[in-house]
Amino acid sequence: MEYLVVFLVLVVFLQTRITNLQRAVICLASQSFIIAIACFVLGLSSGNGIHALLPGVLTLVVKVLFIPGAIYRLVGKLKNEREILSASNVNYSTTAAALFLVLGYVIVERLLPGSAGRDIIAASILMIMTGLSLMVLRKRAIIQIVGLITLENGIYLLGLLMTEGLPLVVELGVFLDVLIAVVVLVILTSRMRLSFMTTDTSVMKKLKG
Amino acid sequence: MDFLLISLLIYLLGTLTIVFPKRIELAAHYLGMLCAVLASGMVAYSSLNYLMNPVDGWLLEASWGSYSLQADAWSAAFLLLTGAAGAMTSIYAIDYGKSYKGNRIRLLSGLWNLFLLSIVAVLLSGDAFTFIVAWELMALVSFLLVNHEAGKKKTVSAAYQYMVMTHIGTAAIMVAFFLIGSSSGSFSFGDMANNELSGFMKNVAFICAFLGFALKSGLMPLHIWLPNAHPAAPSHVSALMSGVMLKVALYGFGRFAFQFIGMDIFWHGLIVMLVGLVSAFLGVLYATMEVDMKRILAYSSVENMGIIFAAFGCGMVMYSMNMTVVCVVAFTAALVHAFSHSLMKGLLFMSAGAVMHSVGSKNIELMGGLIKKMPYTALFTLIGSMALSSLPFTSGLVGEWLTLQSFATLAQQAGTPELRLLVIFAFIMLGLTGATALGCFVRLYGTAFLGRARTNIVDKAHEMPVFMLLGMGLEAVLIVAIGLMPDALVNMVQQVFAGIAAVSIGTPLGLIWGGSGRYALYSPGIIFAVFALIALFVFVAVYRSVSFAGKESTGSLVRRDVTWNCGTIPTSRQQYSATGFSKPLRRAFDGILSPRRSLTYLRKEHAYYGRKLKYELEIPDIFNDRLYKPIQQLMINSSSAFHKIQEGSVRLYIGYTMVAMIVVLIWGVLL
Numbered sequence: 001m002e003y004l005v006v007f008l009v010l011v012v013f014l015q016t017r018i019t020n021l022q023r024a025v026i027c028l029a030s031q032s033f034i035i036a037i038a039c040f041v042l043g044l045s046s047g048n049g050i051h052a053l054l055p056g057v058l059t060l061v062v063k064v065l066f067i068p069g070a071i072y073r074l075v076g077k078l079k080n081e082r083e084i085l086s087a088s089n090v091n092y093s094t095t096a097a098a099l100f101l102v103l104g105y106v107i108v109e110r111l112l113p114g115s116a117g118r119d120i121i122a123a124s125i126l127m128i129m130t131g132l133s134l135m136v137l138r139k140r141a142i143i144q145i146v147g148l149i150t151l152e153n154g155i156y157l158l159g160l161l162m163t164e165g166l167p168l169v170v171e172l173g174v175f176l177d178v179l180i181a182v183v184v185l186v187i188l189t190s191r192m193r194l195s196f197m198t199t200d201t202s203v204m205k206k207l208k209g
Numbered sequence: 210m211d212f213l214l215i216s217l218l219i220y221l222l223g224t225l226t227i228v229f230p231k232r233i234e235l236a237a238h239y240l241g242m243l244c245a246v247l248a249s250g251m252v253a254y255s256s257l258n259y260l261m262n263p264v265d266g267w268l269l270e271a272s273w274g275s276y277s278l279q280a281d282a283w284s285a286a287f288l289l290l291t292g293a294a295g296a297m298t299s300i301y302a303i304d305y306g307k308s309y310k311g312n313r314i315r316l317l318s319g320l321w322n323l324f325l326l327s328i329v330a331v332l333l334s335g336d337a338f339t340f341i342v343a344w345e346l347m348a349l350v351s352f353l354l355v356n357h358e359a360g361k362k363k364t365v366s367a368a369y370q371y372m373v374m375t376h377i378g379t380a381a382i383m384v385a386f387f388l389i390g391s392s393s394g395s396f397s398f399g400d401m402a403n404n405e406l407s408g409f410m411k412n413v414a415f416i417c418a419f420l421g422f423a424l425k426s427g428l429m430p431l432h433i434w435l436p437n438a439h440p441a442a443p444s445h446v447s448a449l450m451s452g453v454m455l456k457v458a459l460y461g462f463g464r465f466a467f468q469f470i471g472m473d474i475f476w477h478g479l480i481v482m483l484v485g486l487v488s489a490f491l492g493v494l495y496a497t498m499e500v501d502m503k504r505i506l507a508y509s510s511v512e513n514m515g516i517i518f519a520a521f522g523c524g525m526v527m528y529s530m531n532m533t534v535v536c537v538v539a540f541t542a543a544l545v546h547a548f549s550h551s552l553m554k555g556l557l558f559m560s561a562g563a564v565m566h567s568v569g570s571k572n573i574e575l576m577g578g579l580i581k582k583m584p585y586t587a588l589f590t591l592i593g594s595m596a597l598s599s600l601p602f603t604s605g606l607v608g609e610w611l612t613l614q615s616f617a618t619l620a621q622q623a624g625t626p627e628l629r630l631l632v633i634f635a636f637i638m639l640g641l642t643g644a645t646a647l648g649c650f651v652r653l654y655g656t657a658f659l660g661r662a663r664t665n666i667v668d669k670a671h672e673m674p675v676f677m678l679l680g681m682g683l684e685a686v687l688i689v690a691i692g693l694m695p696d697a698l699v700n701m702v703q704q705v706f707a708g709i710a711a712v713s714i715g716t717p718l719g720l721i722w723g724g725s726g727r728y729a730l731y732s733p734g735i736i737f738a739v740f741a742l743i744a745l746f747v748f749v750a751v752y753r754s755v756s757f758a759g760k761e762s763t764g765s766l767v768r769r770d771v772t773w774n775c776g777t778i779p780t781s782r783q784q785y786s787a788t789g790f791s792k793p794l795r796r797a798f799d800g801i802l803s804p805r806r807s808l809t810y811l812r813k814e815h816a817y818y819g820r821k822l823k824y825e826l827e828i829p830d831i832f833n834d835r836l837y838k839p840i841q842q843l844m845i846n847s848s849s850a851f852h853k854i855q856e857g858s859v860r861l862y863i864g865y866t867m868v869a870m871i872v873v874l875i876w877g878v879l880l
Contacts, residue, residue: 103874110878125874132867136860144860205858 016093032063100129127154141199212255219248223322241318245299253292256285279335301680302445336397337386367437374434382421388414425458429488439507444562452555472528482522489515497649539615546608553596556684560590577663582670589681594650604691661781
């Protein structure tokens, strides 16, 4: 598990530095892949039967294959789209992520001293906050979707660790929720590309009355 | 009494006319009005029966779950008022409402029933929840009725202004109920009467209750919605709103004063009294300045509610000074005037509707000489105007006379110079009010009905159909009947106060004013005799001079013509205009009214002839300028300050969420 956490932190830091949309999606897929492996590890260690494997399988199918696949196809249609921003914005994101990591460890130390999954909790707090900061700081719709899924992954990881397996209905609900949200977002983004010739969300300000 | 519950069902049946199919909309209207007349009649009958034959116990007591109905004598008095005014206005509306054919008439008659239902429900409610629900229903339905002619922009803005104001009032009332209810066993009125509220919170509860009910009854700083809502609403709705809904606010306030808060604190009564006096005077002053018939009547409602609350406040002051027997005079005055005001203001709004229906305008400057075209309406309006200017032989005098009596009683019994000074102030205010009211209604009646036609819109005027005349006529008859025989009403009203726990009176009928042995009532007989005597003198003098002049003129070349017209033929432009008539008053109270005059020369070739000019006069409402506009400005400023953090960018909002989350986490870590 510790290795997984190291990889996860690495991927999340990488996420904050990537400006190319395709690489961002690949990065997202690998991040979800690590979560899926974590699901298998936790599931096999605590549960048995189908319930132990199902979360991992679902994560693999939905978050590793379907969602990044859909976004990747969308990105393929976008020509000359790049997150055009100064290096300082990327640096802010990375610095913020570093601060969030520290914050995560401080929170675990203070609020849950001596808990077993110390590193995992810190990593999930890092993911939640980094996802939020990606949504806030970046302008491209694709990166914002990536931020949303990062946030979602963080919450999911935290939930997985804290509850050691949610009821099946809840898990299915969570996946359906994310799936629908991403489908809607992808459709909206592609509409946006058609209407505005860009996925820069700051052009949407024009729509305000 | 089961009658009341049945009448509620009939109102509900009448409300169902909303869903009738469109092709029988006129039938739906008739059915709805029939239901309203029937149910209102039943309400009036059962409450009159209860008041006439005082029995121990409730007029009605029922409960379903957490909702309960309960009616005592105080409710019964207002139920009688609602039933009587509702029945007569509904009769009027049978014909008046027909003019809304094709203009959502089903909605109008359905909501009319619902409005009456909600008023009756407010009066019947036996706990705070039922009261608030019914009160809110009343507010919403009356909003929809005011908004009925929603095609006009002015109507919509008036309706929304009313909605906002009335909800502020409801909020205040809810606070008062909550404060009292939370310090007593439950929210039923019976338990709330034994509340343990004291000190500061009691004062807060009183202020909130007074604020809420004063707003609904249109007392002066909070009256701002009233002169806008009444002209916007259909006339029968105005009649019901002004005649009944404003009185329901008095009912609620009375409920608070008698049962929940008590009247032990001197300054409570003093505030009510002073606000009432100021509203009475300023209301009638503004009424005299208006030229829109319904705005005149709306401001006159402010005046009359002012008089009613002044009398009520006087009663509260007397009660707080342990004059528990004589304070009944003041409460009787308030209730009697509430009765007569509901009759006369209902009548005048109906006749304003008739005039509008007939000439198509509300501006009295365009009318004149309507008495020849619509004689019956003119007669009824005259009676209503006389009552509103509190002339003898009408119900208007009964209430105002009792009000004056109660103030005199206060001065006589109080004994301290400060209170006597206060009473002198009250007398001055009431005197000014009475005189100005007389001028106001002379102006209204004289300009609209007497003289010559000012414009040709009067030409098409016609008399009203039978049900409209019937509705107005019944109210006029009642006004004169009460004016001639006030004893019956006053005795009945005094019985009401015998049943209210807080006011302890020994023998209400044996109430003798001031130890003089005279009953505190005016006697129409004596006034009638005096008037007859004066009339006789005038008649003899005129007859003699006429016959004298007649002898002189026989056989001579003297032509008999209108006096003082210097041989010219008078035209309608030589008449006093309504604006001109109120000019002296405008001059006298220039400081309060601060009129805005603007004079524009459209053509001016010579200093004295051949010029054309436009004169515009606007009387801004003093509270609108000094109180509401600053508040509005403050709200706009604070909103634009908030606008800085509410930019409409989703990313910004997510950022707020993130920052809030981080702050919470750090806080959690630090603690």
